[in-house]
Amino acid sequence: MSYDLYFWPSGAASNPRRLAERLADEKGGDLLPDQRVLSFRAELLRRWPGLADRIAPWHHDLGSRQPWGRADLADRFVGVTLPYGWADTSVLPALAGAFGLDSYDPQVEQLLSAWARPQDRRVLDGLAQVGGWVGEEHLVRLLRQISTYIGYAYDDLDEAALTGALEGTNDEAADGWFDYPLAGTPPLLILLAQPPGSAVVSVRVEGTMDLVLATRIETLLDIL
Structure with missing residues (x-):
């Protein structure tokens, strides 16, 4: 059927x-x-x-x-x-x-509803991390939208904390990433770094994500 x-x-x-x-x-x-x-x-x-x-x-x-x-x-x-x-x-x-x-x-x-959650709330293997990249000019929009997904009140204090955060980062080095927590439900850790000489920002989002949340974030990274 x-x-x-x-x-x-x-x-x-x-x-x-x-x-x-x-x-x-x-x-x-x-x-x-x-x-x-x-x-x-x-x-x-x-x-x-x-x-x-x-x-x-x-x-x-x-x-x-x-x-x-x-x-x-x-x-x-x-x-x-x-x-x-x-x-x-x-x-x-x-x-x-x-x-x-x-x-x-x-x-x-x-x-x-686009906000419906699956009845099965299991965390699926392979969805503990979502990655991609965005233009530097879209980074704040990305973080605000992810915060909306998890019910975190992203505000001017968050933006102030991120000012200059990308300076000295390098996505080719294991210790070259800046990490920033978003304390929503679920809590997520955002890792940011720029490739050497590039204006784009590499992004990794880590946390206990179900398939719906991971899909939203992955799609957001694709379209920004």
Whole structure:
């Protein structure tokens, strides 16, 4: 058995149930093209390549797979058909929300909250650390957004503590990182360093993260 989920630009549907029914018939004329939809689709296929056999509408990113249906809707919505018990279902609304998309479940006829947590709150192996990089000009935005995710009141005192923190750092040296705690729930340790001669900042986020939180932070690092 399987079930469907739909994703479209946030706020685009005044009647989500009716829109989902139209999209099931590939009638997406009410939706405008939106680059965020393509970016979300690309991220889905990057994280879960097996979704290439379960994603709609057809797009050239599916490679040699035989085209089906309309080929002009991929920048308007994403639909996936998943088997019951698919492990990462609860992550998808959070990931979609990070790209500015709504998530709709036609089985329960409801929009899904981007802030929903999975019922299984286990910490999964490999998610104790998330890494990436951002431009130096986006560092404060990154820290403020991560703080929002964990309920930490990031303020001007935090910014003052970070002033000049990157001077002398080196992401190629084990002892070349500056670390800063964010005392939220869960508490996270942010490690920052700059590659020699670079204007970007390497970032590592360490802590007890479930899959949803780790996905949000990883996506944030990807889009900043």
